[in-house]
Amino acid sequence: MKEIERLVEIVKSDMLQRFPQCQHTVMITLWDDGTHQVECRHGNLDGTRLYRSTYYNGELTFTETDITGKVMIIGKSGESHFKYLSDSPN
Numbered sequence: 001m002k003e004i005e006r007l008v009e010i011v012k013s014d015m016l017q018r019f020p021q022c023q024h025t026v027m028i029t030l031w032d033d034g035t036h037q038v039e040c041r042h043g044n045l046d047g048t049r050l051y052r053s054t055y056y057n058g059e060l061t062f063t064e065t066d067i068t069g070k071v072m073i074i075g076k077s078g079e080s081h082f083k084y085l086s087d088s089p090n
Contacts, residue, residue: 004028004038007055011040014053014060029078037078043067 008026015024022042029037037056043049050065050072067082074080 004036007036007038008040010060011038011053011055014062015040015042015051018053018062019051031077 008028012024012026015022019042024040024042027039027041029039035057037054039052039054042051044051048066048068050067052063052065054061054063065082069084071083072080073083
């Protein structure tokens with residue numbers, strides 16, 4: 001558990017360095033094979049961008065996603081991606 005707590009601090013620190021005092025959410029994904037991913041998310045105030053600081057497989061990454069007109073899909077294994085609402089069948 002100490003390892004997860006350490007990774008939470010890493011992703012939170014990364015996010016707060018980019019966006020001081022921002023509201024954020026931390027998501028921890030634990031898989032059956034013992035691997036894990038720790039992610040800190042922050043969205044801008046107008047709801048058009050999502051920022052993610054992610055620690056997975058020994059690597060810290062930062063992504064910025066335009067979420068205008070999109071929905072987040074979270075798969076069975078915890079991976080997430082965005083899909084335009086216009087791509088959905090009627």
